Amino acid sequence: MTFAEASEVRRTGAGTWMGRVAEGWDIAGNANGGYLLGIVARALTGETERPDPVSVTAHYLAPGKPGPVQVEAEVVRAGKRFSTARGLLVAEGRPVLAVLGSFADLTQLGGPAHVDGAPPTLPPVEQCVRAEPGDPMPPPFSGRVDLRMDPADAGFYEGRPSGRLRMGGWLRLPDDEPMDTLGLLLAADSFPPTIFNGTLPVAWTPTLELTVHVRRRPAPGWLRCVTTTRFVTNGFLEVDGEIWDASDQLVVQSRQLALVPRG
């Protein structure tokens, strides 16, 4: 099942969309946060009639379990170039995530450029580490993206965390599925938690909030991704992400705020 199929939605009434959390998109039984955001954002692109998410924020309220879901969508403002909408993913009558986002047609924008940064330096794809689902790790979700981890960051799979709160690697959708700006929301939450490369006694960092900025539509081909964490403080950590496309363009900046449960 492709990402496009797994995140399909259809309009069932004014501001109401139906979808389904598919089986096998989970980490330890809970659906991946980027996947859930993709379902809601797809409904909001429909509701706003704008094809691309530009800035979307999700607050995670409850675990997403396989089964039918509803998206309550509301356009707050429809502007000349941007439309802003809010969405609520509801499963069995309970809110699962709340989303606020602005949408546009990214091919219609442009302006002067100034870039102080570059794609992450990664070994060639074939020298990277493919994360395929195992028991209990990597989780079933790993099979839903074709992710090749930078070997420098992949030692944690064998109990050797790097000590550096970073996860980098190549990413594409399996089976030649084209990557679009909704797929980038999935990509933005596809890497293992940066904390797995740390030495703190933390096994689980639920996401409180995820914001994804999509700068442009990705060129075809492998994406280069990197996520880093600088501050683990007072029960929180941020995960900052960048995604670069095959034409060396920055396509995503993301940041999530995750929780560090007390031991």
Add this chain to the structure above:
Amino acid sequence: MTFAEASEVRRTGAGTWMGRVAEGWDIAGNANGGYLLGIVARALTGETERPDPVSVTAHYLAPGKPGPVQVEAEVVRAGKRFSTARGLLVAEGRPVLAVLGSFADLTQLGGPAHVDGAPPTLPPVEQCVRAEPGDPMPPPFSGRVDLRMDPADAGFYEGRPSGRLRMGGWLRLPDDEPMDTLGLLLAADSFPPTIFNGTLPVAWTPTLELTVHVRRRPAPGWLRCVTTTRFVTNGFLEVDGEIWDASDQLVVQSRQLALVPRG
């Protein structure tokens, strides 16, 4: 008028709060975005009965003008430690900003720490540049925060941009007003646009979206702030901010997505 007074709200019904955009909190006639976010977040702390914003996102829909405003507030989920709510600031029947945020009592949290960063290095307060309102620059809003710019970043006031997309400096509220976590939302949007230190022909960068993570309550005293921009692409730029308190703790990470109007 203090920030607390200027952002005061009172509940007028189920999920309805009244406030007022005060005079003199504007840049070229439009109220500062952090100030507007402060009004909405104050209503949401009331509606959720949680004192501190933890992660709040605002999408800016229309300029904020002085006058009475209404906040439509809705709690999406009330959890054990966090409550998530959405808010809409409405003026004369038109939406001005849409907010989604999670709230908690930040004094009740904690966990292991790992910090890869430090407060920005700034010259002593008395060697920094005080931005006081002028005509047309600095804007009236400058009088609402006591902001002392790092001289390395302040040359743009005299037509000498540094060429580095950064603004740093000290900040406190005037007249000994205590800084709290709502004031930090104001602080997160108080510095001049980073683009003013660039050489691109850009005079105006309206904010599309601002997300502020508040990690903890600030200690009394001056805050050290820094904002930077790395990527100006396809009509967008991000402004990343950090705010550190007088006890050397990171209190805020922020990021906004602003628009770069085409020449």
